[in-house]
Amino acid sequence: MTLQLEDITLTFPDGDRRLTALDNVSLTADPGTLTAIVGPSGSGKSSLLAVAATLMTPDSGRVILDGEDLASLSRKDTARVRREKIGIVFQSSNLLASLTALEQLVVIAHLAGKPLGPARKRALDLLDAVGLVEHSHRRPNQLSGGQRQRVTIARGLMNDPSVLLVDEPTSALDSERGQAILDLLRSLTTERALTTVMVTHNRDLLADADRVTEIVDGKTTQLANW
Numbered sequence: 001m002t003l004q005l006e007d008i009t010l011t012f013p014d015g016d017r018r019l020t021a022l023d024n025v026s027l028t029a030d031p032g033t034l035t036a037i038v039g040p041s042g043s044g045k046s047s048l049l050a051v052a053a054t055l056m057t058p059d060s061g062r063v064i065l066d067g068e069d070l071a072s073l074s075r076k077d078t079a080r081v082r083r084e085k086i087g088i089v090f091q092s093s094n095l096l097a098s099l100t101a102l103e104q105l106v107v108i109a110h111l112a113g114k115p116l117g118p119a120r121k122r123a124l125d126l127l128d129a130v131g132l133v134e135h136s137h138r139r140p141n142q143l144s145g146g147q148r149q150r151v152t153i154a155r156g157l158m159n160d161p162s163v164l165l166v167d168e169p170t171s172a173l174d175s176e177r178g179q180a181i182l183d184l185l186r187s188l189t190t191e192r193a194l195t196t197v198m199v200t201h202n203r204d205l206l207a208d209a210d211r212v213t214e215i216v217d218g219k220t221t222q223l224a225n226w
């Protein structure tokens with residue numbers, strides 16, 4: 001599914017003025033492609049992902065998924081689209097300390113009201129896809145940072161989304177492990193025809209991206225050579 005952001009402006013209250021976090025941002029991301037968003041701290045990267053995830057409503061502009069303008073949907077239908085079509089791997093989406101890797105995934109299906117048997121099978125398939133099936137019984141404190149990140153990516157895929165939104169997937173990792181996570185995102189994107197949009201501050205990892213958009217002070221520019 002193609003994800004389009006059209007002329008998005010997002011502001012926050014800032015004393016008696018407003019701070020413009022996103023200033024007329026447009027972006028198109030196609031299935032099977034990995035789009036990287038780079039930019040300095042405070043430039044609007046997380047805001048852009050939050051708008052794309054329909055977690056924040058922009059002041060103006062449109063979020064269009066597969067040709068459908070999400071602003072035209074009711075709150076309930078927007079939540080359904082988010083649950084069924086959008087996989088979210090955010091920095092803040094921490095794993096639950098008491099659950100095993102397998103349970104972290106199964107609980108997602110459980111919350112969506114899906115039966116446990118098929119959910120367990122899907123979870124094991126996804127843990128296999130991210131190279132962790134042998135560690136499926138481990139809890140977060142028994143996994144490395146890179147392995148935990150793999151669990152969050154697998155969890156983001158649990159509901160079989162078309163769009164995968166990923167915030168700073170390598171921030172806690174050294175460059176080798178960061179590259180391995182990028183390789184994983186790249187191959188999952190191609191194999192599953194995902195529309196992947198990833199925020200990163202790490203420019204060393206951009207070689208795998210199909211497109212790189214830079215954001216500075218809430219304004220985007222598509223970088224040359226991508």
Ligand SMILES: Nc1ncnc2c1ncn2[C@@H]1O[C@H](COP(=O)(O)OP(=O)(O)OP(=O)(O)O)[C@@H](O)[C@H]1O
Nearest residue numbers: 012013019021039040041042043044045046047048
């Ligand atoms: N809830 C909020 N209320 C007020 N201002 C906000 C809020 N969220 C973000 N901002 C401001 O909006 C701007 C963009 O923030 P955003 O978090 O999108 O940047 P970022 O590029 O993701 O930063 P970082 O790389 O540090 O995570 C910043 O100036 C920030 O202070």
